[in-house]
Amino acid sequence: MTGDKIDISVTVNGRRYRRAVEPRRLLADFLRYDLRLTGTHVGCAHGVCGACTVSIDGRTARSCLTFAVQVDGAALETVEGLAPDEELSAIQAAFHRNHALQCGFCTPGFLMAARQLLAETLTPTEEEVRTALSGNLCRCTGYVNIVRAVMSAAEELRAEGEARHV
Ligand code: FES
Ligand code: FES
Missing domain, CATH: 1.10.150.120 ([2Fe-2S]-binding domain)
Known part of the structure; x- marks a missing residue:
């Protein structure tokens, strides 16, 4: 814990990140604003549109309905991970x-x-x-x-x- 924040460690597209996040920090915001992975989009922000879809431990999930603290220790993939060598998948x-x-x-x-x-x-x-x-x-x-x-x-x-x- 750092103040009222919680330390988390996640792997995103094969790269390990450690960050302190507020318990209410949404995964979509964590990816976009904390990790600068802006390929994950937020449309409806309440689980309807699917624009925020990412993979968590091999299963797709709505990052707008997931708290960042929930993915502590998980392996995530985002759209940026589809073309790691800048060649389209x-x-x-x-x-x-x-x-x-x-x-x-x-x-x-x-x-x-x-x-x-x-x-x-x-x-x-x-x-x-x-x-x-x-x-x-x-x-x-x-x-x-x-x-x-x-x-x-x-x-x-x-x-x-x-x-x-x-
Ligand atoms: S932003 Fe629409 S389902 Fe997450
Ligand atoms: S919402 Fe414009 S291409 Fe799907």
Whole structure:
């Protein structure tokens, strides 16, 4: 404890961070303001839109509904972790290729949700893709190209085997 703050240690995209945070500090704010990882977006701030989706110990979660103190000791991944070498991951490239974004505000959340699905299966049906993305809202695209992009990424990853980063 530091004053009324609590010391936490987290790994984000493979890098370890130690910070003192107020108990009520939201994970989304911790990532954006304390760690400067602004790829995680906050849309609704109450668990509806999915823009704040991150991975916590391998499972997607709403960072706007999670307190930073809850992830003490956890391994997180954010959208910044999808392209560690500044080369687009397969799912990012598929979004680009299929025009699966317009304003891009929702895109980090969709990418993280899609990544979770493709980590579980590279042979999803269109219905499974729609279900996996059903917790994410987009006000621009109408979803068709997003679904197409995820199907395309799955196809590409199947063809490449495990060679490429999801
Ligand atoms: S900002 Fe977290 S669900 Fe909308
Ligand atoms: S691309 Fe604008 S909200 Fe999804």
